[in-house]
């Protein structure tokens with residue numbers, strides 16, 4: 001699916017990734033508009049390595065990855081962290097781990113509390129349902145493993161299924177997981193898409209087609225649909241280097257983009273209506289800065305003329321950290337031959353008083369992020385960490401623990417005017433003192449999970465949890481690792497609060513430049529972010545089509 005570069009289009013979409021292809025598909029449903037998608041990577045939509053859900057771990061570090069790397073992290077004992085990002089059609093939806101977790105309503109309502117009054121859960125949820133179709137297994141299976149799919153399970157192009165429930169060999173472990181947490185007073189979560197009840201366990205849901213058993217991705221679904229239309233041009237292997245602007249009266253208008261061609265040389269493409277940035281949380285802020293939208297001092301220092309001054313570009317960077325517990329499993333005859341992969345999830349919180357004390361101690365600001373995270377920590381309905389239980393080849397198991405709402409904020413900024421030079425990427429992990437406190441306490445709890453009576457028969461004995469201070473040290477020096485969920489680097493927030501885009505996702509100070517990818521999240525979701533990227537992109541397309 002690649003074509004020659006046209007000289008112009010109504011809508012130029014920069015980045016044919018998760019968000020970009022949703023917007024391309026929805027906009028091009030109107031045959032009167034011409035949509036152009038410019039993607040840096042190749043089209044590997046039909047490559048079995050991309051399609052096979054069990055092959056995803058071979059993709060990070062390959063040619064399909066931008067291979068981002070953090071600067072040394074003071075909070076991680078100066079360790080650097082690798083962070084993959086998809087460099088191919090479909091973007092990160094083509095190489096991600098396929099875990100599907102809908103956002104928590106409180107996490108989305110926090111977007112409204114932060115100043116985006118039109119982005120409540122009520123306004124957001126219809127787009128979540130428009131983005132996916134969740135296929136539930138039979139009722140009896142659902143009831144035993146905590147799967148609820150109400151409201152028809154959505155009716156969108158991205159397919160979601162429950163892979164672990166398709167093999168009976170998983171049953172003993174899944175049931176032990178459920179029973180083990182029940183013993184701790186933790187029941188099932190609520191509906192997969194509506195998440196009325198956040199805390200609880202349930203079987204793992206993944207973006208996998210229920211019929212073919214293949215990855216369901218932005219390129220396989222939206223890209224394929226858009227690619228069949230005559231009014232869509234998808235060009236792969238081309239690097240957008242910057243956006244051009246002109247001034248019309250008081251307005252700054254995006255007129256087109258400069259494109260570096262794979263074969264060498266460059267070209268200019270004109271946008272007759274809008275330029276839409278969907279280059280992901282690393283490259284969208286980079287393109288803004290290279291185009292003259294950013295912090296005056298930074299841009300002037302590099303000799304880039306300032307088009308719109310905004311020091312929020314590249315700030316507000318958020319990411320999850322994860323702690324991983326790998327253990328040898330005992331031989332369980334019924335589980336012989338089970339396909340490795342994620343089996344089940346558990347959304348957890350610490351003791352209510354413990355969380356309230358941490359909130360009172362570390363979240364003292366009466367406004368902004370600290371205020372909304374404090375509200376979430378105090379709510380008995382909200383999880384503060386979640387676990388993913390997985391099986392690895394060779395009778396090994398893995399339990400991953402991810403704290404939900406980190407308070408640390410990092411940044412990413414250009415250091416050169418050359419697009420080929422990667423930006424300085426600094427997540428500033430553990431720079432907010434709450435994060436290590438919460439993560440260490442949840443890590444101690446994680447270490448107790450294999451010791452639960454119902455789960456003990458499955459795991460070979462592990463060391464007992466260490467004390468709190470030693471656990472913090474272990475996290476800083478080795479155990480805490482970056483998850484691959486970077487977002488927030490061109491945030492939708494009031495401009496005076498560091499915002500880069502308004503509630504219509506338009507870049508402040510411009511008439512027709514929007515951002516539609518994970519960069520716009522003001523607050524990261526409590527779980528894996530793909531579900532939110534799809535839903536935001538659905539809403540972005542609606543905003544553009546209705547001329548907002």
Ligand SMILES: Cc1cc2nc3c(=O)[nH]c(=O)nc-3n(C[C@H](O)[C@H](O)[C@H](O)COP(=O)(O)OP(=O)(O)OC[C@H]3O[C@@H](n4cnc5c(N)ncnc54)[C@H](O)[C@@H]3O)c2cc1C
Nearest residue numbers: 015017018019040091092096097098099240517518528530
């Ligand atoms: C290894 C990995 C595993 C993950 N696992 C999960 C998971 O299991 N569940 C989950 O919910 N989330 C997961 N995520 C996160 C999730 O996939 C991403 O948050 C989401 O896909 C980001 O979507 P996006 O549209 O913002 O960016 P992307 O999908 O990354 O799209 C950006 C696109 O823009 C292109 N691009 C960038 N710069 C340019 C340029 N200058 N010119 C042209 N094109 C450009 C890129 O090549 C890419 O195709 C994972 C991410 C990774 C990397």
